Amino acid sequence: MAHPSPLSAQVPQRRLRDGSTIPGIGMGTFGSDRYGPAEVSAAVAGALRVGYRLIDCAAVYGNEDSIGEVLADAFAGGLPRDEVYVMSKVWNDSHAPVETVASVERSLRDLRLDHLDAVFVHWPFPNHHAPHAGTDARDPHARPYSHDAYMQTWGALEGLVERGLVRHLGSSNTTIPKLRLLLRDAHVLPSLNEMELHPTFQQGELFQVCLENHVQPVGYSPLGSPSRPERDRTPDDVVDTEHPAIQDAARRLGVHPALVCLKWAVARGQIPIPFAVKPEQYTANLHAVTEGPLLPAELEAIRSAERNSRLIKGQVFLWEGASSWLDLWDVDGTIPAWPERATT
Ligand SMILES: NC(=O)c1ccc[n+]([C@@H]2O[C@H](COP(=O)([O-])OP(=O)(O)OC[C@H]3O[C@@H](n4cnc5c(N)ncnc54)[C@H](OP(=O)(O)O)[C@@H]3O)[C@@H](O)[C@H]2O)c1
Numbered sequence: 001m002a003h004p005s006p007l008s009a010q011v012p013q014r015r016l017r018d019g020s021t022i023p024g025i026g027m028g029t030f031g032s033d034r035y036g037p038a039e040v041s042a043a044v045a046g047a048l049r050v051g052y053r054l055i056d057c058a059a060v061y062g063n064e065d066s067i068g069e070v071l072a073d074a075f076a077g078g079l080p081r082d083e084v085y086v087m088s089k090v091w092n093d094s095h096a097p098v099e100t101v102a103s104v105e106r107s108l109r110d111l112r113l114d115h116l117d118a119v120f121v122h123w124p125f126p127n128h129h130a131p132h133a134g135t136d137a138r139d140p141h142a143r144p145y146s147h148d149a150y151m152q153t154w155g156a157l158e159g160l161v162e163r164g165l166v167r168h169l170g171s172s173n174t175t176i177p178k179l180r181l182l183l184r185d186a187h188v189l190p191s192l193n194e195m196e197l198h199p200t201f202q203q204g205e206l207f208q209v210c211l212e213n214h215v216q217p218v219g220y221s222p223l224g225s226p227s228r229p230e231r232d233r234t235p236d237d238v239v240d241t242e243h244p245a246i247q248d249a250a251r252r253l254g255v256h257p258a259l260v261c262l263k264w265a266v267a268r269g270q271i272p273i274p275f276a277v278k279p280e281q282y283t284a285n286l287h288a289v290t291e292g293p294l295l296p297a298e299l300e301a302i303r304s305a306e307r308n309s310r311l312i313k314g315q316v317f318l319w320e321g322a323s324s325w326l327d328l329w330d331v332d333g334t335i336p337a338w339p340e341r342a343t344t
Pocket residue numbers: 027028029030031032056057122172173194195219220221222223224225226227228256258259273274275276277278280281282284285312
C-alpha cells in the first residue's frame with residue numbers, strides 16, 4: 001500500500017550533531033505487558049499510514065519480528081526507507097560486547113533492515129529481569145554501574161557504526177554523572193538520550209546538559225504512562241493528565257489532556273514517543289504536534305507542573321546492598337559503587 005502522508009511533512013524536525021534530521025515525534029512500541037506483538041505491529045502499520053516517520057523499538061519489547069514485517073510491507077509499498085527513522089535498544093542481558101553485537105544483528109534481522117538509524121543502551125546496568133517480572137523481582141547478579149563495563153558495551157556499538165549497520169548511538173535511563181563520563185570517553189558521541197519526560201517529571205538539569213552537549217532528548221512515557229506495568233506503579237505517583245495546567249489548556253483547545261502533554265513536549269524541544277494501539281489515539285497524537293500550539297502562558301504554567309514524579313523507577317534493577325531505587329539515579333551527583341568497594 002502506498003504511504004502518501006502530507007502530515008509527515010508538517011511534523012517538526014530536530015537536527016542531530018552530524019547535521020542530519022530526525023522527526024520531532026515518534027511512535028512507542030512497548031506493549032507494557034498488556035498489548036502483544038500483533039496489536040503493536042498493527043498500530044505501527046497504522047501509524048506509518050497516518051504519517052509517523054519515527055519508530056522507537058527495543059529488543060526486549062519482544063515484537064521486533066512483527067514490526068519488521070510491517071516495515072517490509074511499507075517499504076515494498078513505496079515508502080522510502082530513508083524517510084523512516086527506526087531506533088532499537090540493547091537490553092541489559094546483552095552488555096558483553098559479543099552479546100551487544102549479536103543483539104543488534106538480531107534486531108536488524110527481525111526488523112528486516114540493513115541499518116538502524118539509532119541504537120540505545122537501554123539501561124546503564126547489565127541487571128535484568130524476566131519479562132512480566134513483579135515489583136519485588138531481583139536479578140541475583142545485579143550490580144551497580146561500572147563505567148568500564150559500560151564503555152565496553154558502547155565500544156561494541158561504535159564498531160557497528162564503523163560497519164555502517166548503525167547511524168547514531170544513544171544513552172537511555174542515564175544521569176548527569178554517567179552522561180558526562182560517556183561524553184568524556186566515547187569515540188562516537190551519543191546523538192540521543194532517551195529519558196522519562198512528562199510535565200510532572202521534566203528532568204530540567206539533565207535535559208540542559210543534553211542540549212549543551214548536542215545530545216537530543218527523546219522523551220519516553222510522555223503522557224505519564226497511564227497503562228504502565230504494575231511493577232512500575234506506586235501509591236504516590238502523580239497523574240499528569242489530571243494536573244490543572246494540563247486540564248486548563250485541554251479545555252481551551254477542546255482536546256484530551258494527553259495531547260497537551262505532547263504539545264508541551266514538542267514546544268520544549270524533546271522528541272516524545274507516545275505509545276498507542278488505538279487508531280484514534282495515535283492519529284490524535286500526531287495531529288497534536290502539527291495543530292493548535294499552546295500559548296506562552298500555558299507553557300509557563302506547565303513548566304511549573306514539575307513534581308519530580310519519576311514513574312519508571314527501575315526497582316527491579318537494584319543490586320544487593322542498594323538502599324532504594326534512588327541509588328539508580330545518582331541523586332546526590334555521585335554514582336554508587338559496591339558498598340565494600342566504595343572506599344577503595
Ligand atoms: N527507554 C526506556 O527505558 C523506555 C521506558 C518506557 C517507555 N519507553 C518508550 O516510550 C514509549 C511510550 O511510553 P509509555 O508507553 O510508557 O507511556 P505513554 O506513551 O506515556 O502512555 C501510553 C498509553 O497512554 C494512553 N494514550 C495514548 N494516546 C492517548 C490519547 N491520545 N488519549 C488518551 N490516552 C492515550 C494509552 O493507554 P490505553 O492503551 O490504556 O488507552 C497508551 O497505552 C514506549 O512505548 C517505549 O517505546 C522507553
